[in-house]
Amino acid sequence: xxxxxxxxxxxxxxxxxxxxxxxxxxxxxxxxxxxxxxxxxxxxxxxxxxxxxxxxxxxxxxxxxxxxxxxxxxxxxxxxxxxxxxxxxxxxxxxxxxxxxxxxxxxxxxxxxxxxxxxxxxxxxxxxxxxxxxxxxxxxxxxxxxxxxxxxxxxxx
Amino acid sequence: xxxxxxxxxxxxxxxxxxxxxxxxxxxxxxxxxxxxxxxxxxxxxxxxxxxxxxxxxxxxxxxxxxxxxxxxxxxxxxxxxxxxxxxxxxxxxxxxxxxxxxxxxxxxxxxxxxxxxxxxxxxxxxxxxxxxxxxxxxxxxxxxxxxxxxxxxxxxxxxxxxxxxxxxxxxxxxxxxxxxxxxxxxxxxxxxxxxxxxxxxxxxxxxxxxxxxxxxxxxxxxxxxxxxxxxxxxxxxxxxxxxxxxxxxxxxxxxxxxxxxxxxxxxxxxxxxxxxxxxxxxxxxxxxxxxxx
Ligand SMILES: Cc1cc2nc3c(=O)[nH]c(=O)nc-3n(C[C@H](O)[C@H](O)[C@H](O)COP(=O)(O)OP(=O)(O)OC[C@H]3O[C@@H](n4cnc5c(N)ncnc54)[C@H](O)[C@@H]3O)c2cc1C
Ligand code: FES
Ligand code: FES
Numbered sequence: 001x002x003x004x005x006x007x008x009x010x011x012x013x014x015x016x017x018x019x020x021x022x023x024x025x026x027x028x029x030x031x032x033x034x035x036x037x038x039x040x041x042x043x044x045x046x047x048x049x050x051x052x053x054x055x056x057x058x059x060x061x062x063x064x065x066x067x068x069x070x071x072x073x074x075x076x077x078x079x080x081x082x083x084x085x086x087x088x089x090x091x092x093x094x095x096x097x098x099x100x101x102x103x104x105x106x107x108x109x110x111x112x113x114x115x116x117x118x119x120x121x122x123x124x125x126x127x128x129x130x131x132x133x134x135x136x137x138x139x140x141x142x143x144x145x146x147x148x149x150x151x152x153x154x155x156x157x
Numbered sequence: 158x159x160x161x162x163x164x165x166x167x168x169x170x171x172x173x174x175x176x177x178x179x180x181x182x183x184x185x186x187x188x189x190x191x192x193x194x195x196x197x198x199x200x201x202x203x204x205x206x207x208x209x210x211x212x213x214x215x216x217x218x219x220x221x222x223x224x225x226x227x228x229x230x231x232x233x234x235x236x237x238x239x240x241x242x243x244x245x246x247x248x249x250x251x252x253x254x255x256x257x258x259x260x261x262x263x264x265x266x267x268x269x270x271x272x273x274x275x276x277x278x279x280x281x282x283x284x285x286x287x288x289x290x291x292x293x294x295x296x297x298x299x300x301x302x303x304x305x306x307x308x309x310x311x312x313x314x315x316x317x318x319x320x321x322x323x324x325x326x327x328x329x330x331x332x333x334x335x336x337x338x339x340x341x342x343x344x345x346x347x348x349x350x351x352x353x354x355x356x357x358x359x360x361x362x363x364x365x366x367x368x369x370x371x372x373x374x375x376x377x378x379x380x381x382x383x384x385x386x387x388x389x390x391x392x393x394x395x396x397x398x399x400x401x402x403x404x405x406x407x408x409x410x411x412x413x414x415x416x417x418x419x420x421x422x423x424x425x426x427x428x429x430x431x432x433x434x435x436x437x438x439x440x441x442x443x444x445x446x447x448x449x450x
Contacts, residue, residue, distance in 0.1 A: 001165060018165035018208070021195075040158050041196060045262060054265050060195050061266070064165050065210060108262065129347055130260025 003067040008076030023047045025063035034074035045131030048104035055111035074103035086148040095144030097135035160198030167210040181207040189268035227329040231270030250338035254281040257342045276316040283381035284373025288358040294326040310380045336360035337443030339436045357436035377412035384411035405433035
């Protein structure tokens with residue numbers, strides 16, 4: 001089936017089988033491998049992308065469902081070499097260890113901050129509760145998000 | 158994990174969807190959010206040959222106050238239901254149940270239609286709709302039919318929806334002047350499978366006596382349960398004369414929870430008792446504060 005999507009600001013026309021998962025379309029067809037697959041069963045959030053600005057789990061969507069819509073992946077957050085303030089904050093606060101969950105964590109955080117510029121710790125904990133991290137114990141991730149929400153020097157809004 | 162091949166259509170018109178569904182009825186499925194379907198298809202539990210994605214039909218995506226009732230379109234995302242000020246203010250338990258579903262990302266994907274039509278006794282919205290005497294509007298080849306949520310849930314994963322029918326809307330009667338509601342769900346840890354959930358929906362007479370009391374239960378048996386019995390029994394009493402615990406005990410009698418990884422049946426009964434007390438106490442507070450309109 002023919003679909004037309006906008007990915008990270010670029011229009012893409014493609015012919016996909018209806019059963020192709022959005023995450024595989026992004027990784028295998030578009031070669032944007034920053035979006036990860038962890039559980040493949042809607043639980044871990046490693047596959048999180050923004051669909052029309054809203055965070056969703058791309059392992060639980062077919063690419064055809066994204067027809068005529070806008071997708072933002074982790075690759076679309078930075079502006080060239082200039083990192084998004086969330087990316088800088090994760091580096092500064094040690095918000096990652098192995099990094100597997102990180103793209104999903106950051107996409108969820110971007111959505112969270114787009115709705116709530118200054119979330120409380122509890123709002124952050126609830127907000128990222130659909131994203132699992134096996135390494136950090138979450139505290140450094142929460143600090144990273146707090147830093148990004150209060151510190152806008154490092155990047156664009 | 159890949160689902161078997163299928164054909165896909167995403168009509169933006171309801172009549173078109175109904176026609177397609179009729180044409181492919183033997184092996185088509187309606188898809189709204191896709192979360193339930195895609196997981197079941199990945200595990201090859203179901204193998205539909207045709208998916209009719211109704212999420213682009215505009216008229217099904219609205220939440221509105223229609224005077225006598227709250228109208229919720231079938232494709233409304235549960236995140237939207239959770240956030241809606243109208244729902245929060247006047248139908249608090251619906252907002253609480255929507256917010257209890259899965260996690261924030263899945264709430265952006267899961268729709269009211271999927272949650273209501275699956276017939277899973279563990280799903281969060283059905284018990285609230287039961288406790289509020291909601292009605293489901295089904296559309297099919299022969300027009301529309303209205304069915305009470307109360308008659309909709311027949312058994313585990315089994316509902317009264319007929320072949321070719323699409324749920325288009327949930328209608329919740331306007332809550333009376335002095336009414337209040339609450340939904341509380343217990344999980345062992347956040348986003349884990351539930352142990353049980355209880356919805357309480359009450360209204361009071363002008364002089365403060367119970368006018369209506371109804372409960373809905375999730376995780377408490379083979380199907381979502383509407384516990385009406387205590388309502389009839391205590392109508393006309395003053396809340397201060399009837400211990401909340403007595404009412405909660407009668408709610409538990411309606412439940413037949415199953416022993417599983419979340420706990421034994423007897424443990425779950427204790428949980429349901431505690432939740433029924435909590436939910437009723439909260440609903441009562443809300444009603445007494447003038448509560449929902
Ligand atoms: C990881 C995970 C966690 C979850 N946690 C919770 C939870 O905490 N609480 C909870 O309540 N649920 C939970 N669910 C279950 C979820 O709510 C259901 O799977 C729900 O069906 C998903 O909604 P959907 O819109 O994605 O449905 P879909 O996948 O689109 O459809 C589900 C079923 O409903 C049918 N259907 C959908 N819409 C209609 C319609 N308008 N008319 C007729 N039939 C229709 C479909 O044909 C299909 O059989 C969870 C699911 C997952 C995967
Ligand atoms: S890979 Fe999508 S939620 Fe885990
Ligand atoms: S950093 Fe390893 S899973 Fe989060």
